[in-house]
Amino acid sequence: MITNGWKLTLGFACSVLLAISAMAEEKFPRPNxxxxxxxxxxxxxxxxxxxxxxxxxxxxxxxxxxxxxxxxxxxxxxxxxxxxxxxxxxxxxxxxxxxxxxxxxxxxxxxxxxxxxxxxxxxxxxxxxxxxxxxxxxxxxxxxxxxxxxxxxxxxxxxLADLQAAIADFPHVFRASVYRNLPPELAQLGTGSNDLKVTLIGSAREQQAFAKRSRVHKLLLDQAGK
The missing domain is CATH 2.40.50 (OB fold (Dihydrolipoamide Acetyltransferase, E2P))
Structure with missing residues (x-):
């Protein structure tokens, strides 16, 4: 049987691990x-x-x-x-x-x-x-x-079909280009000169239609807006 004391200890340990994970994500953000x-x-x-x-x-x-x-x-x-x-x-x-x-x-x-x-x-x-x-x-x-x-x-x-469709549709709504002058937030992370800038292309109607195709499509459009 797990006592209340053990529950508190386990809860504290989990919160510490989550905090460490969050700090790592903030210092070394994962690519979306x-x-x-x-x-x-x-x-x-x-x-x-x-x-x-x-x-x-x-x-x-x-x-x-x-x-x-x-x-x-x-x-x-x-x-x-x-x-x-x-x-x-x-x-x-x-x-x-x-x-x-x-x-x-x-x-x-x-x-x-x-x-x-x-x-x-x-x-x-x-x-x-x-x-x-x-x-x-x-x-x-x-x-x-x-x-x-x-x-x-x-x-x-x-x-799988949604992810493959979103990848296939990607070039119709997004354009990737190499940064010439890195913005300060990327320079602070030690980002290399070959990092990509992703911009939206197409009309607002085309972008809305893209987002409605699947949750993966919507995720990509949401990430482009951040």
Whole structure:
């Protein structure tokens, strides 16, 4: 039986852990989904075919190119074809904990970027989400109305089709560009010169229609307005 004293102790411990987590989030803010999509070259869906030391092999089931145009886009499309396999490094969580362990046959949706000649998930575990049937266990930050104040909150889920549709619709409503002169709030965080500025495009009616498509679409529009 848990006594009242133990309950108070556990409650205090939980509040301390939540406070530490909040301070870490404030000092090292996690990228939101809008920033993840804007910084990625593609969104890929696939199944882990093999685990290697420090990497995993993902057999591609679906590919969505993002933002890149011209010869560079042709090169990316040549590398990311359905049925092909790409090797991706295990992400190393820094500010947010991984919600799952890599395993063969696991299905993932990953926002990937080509860097130094190889593919990697953008922002580590924030750019990787686990697929269970037709749902996505969000690796990125997602408001979760079912989250509890104590204990481990349930992982927020979205429909895979909604997330894929929001990624496909992204270029029609948002434009990403590189900051030339960083605003003070980003400079204070030590943000690099390649960070992206995301701006809304299209009419107000088009933006409203975008937000109504799914909760993922609405999340992106809300994040753009902050």
């Amino acid at each position: 989904l809008l920033q993840l999509i804007a910084g990625a070259d593609a969104a890929v869906t696939g199944q882990i075919a093999e685990l290697r030391k420090g990497t995993f092999v993902l057999k591609l089931e679906q590919v969505q190119l993002l933002g890149t145009k011209g010869p560079l886009a042709d090169g990316i499309a040549a590398e990311l074809k359905v049925g092909q396999a790409i090797e991706i490094p295990h992400s190393r969580p820094v500010c947010s904990a991984r919600q799952f362990n890599y395993a063969v046959d696991q299905r993932l949706i990953i926002l990937v970027k080509k860097e130094k000649g190889s593919w990697s998930s953008i922002c580590g575990c924030d750019g990787e989400s686990l697929i269970e049937e037709e749902d996505v266990l969000c690796g990125f930050a997602m408001p979760n109305p079912r989250a509890e104040l104590t204990g481990r909150p349930p992982k927020p889920r979205v429909k």
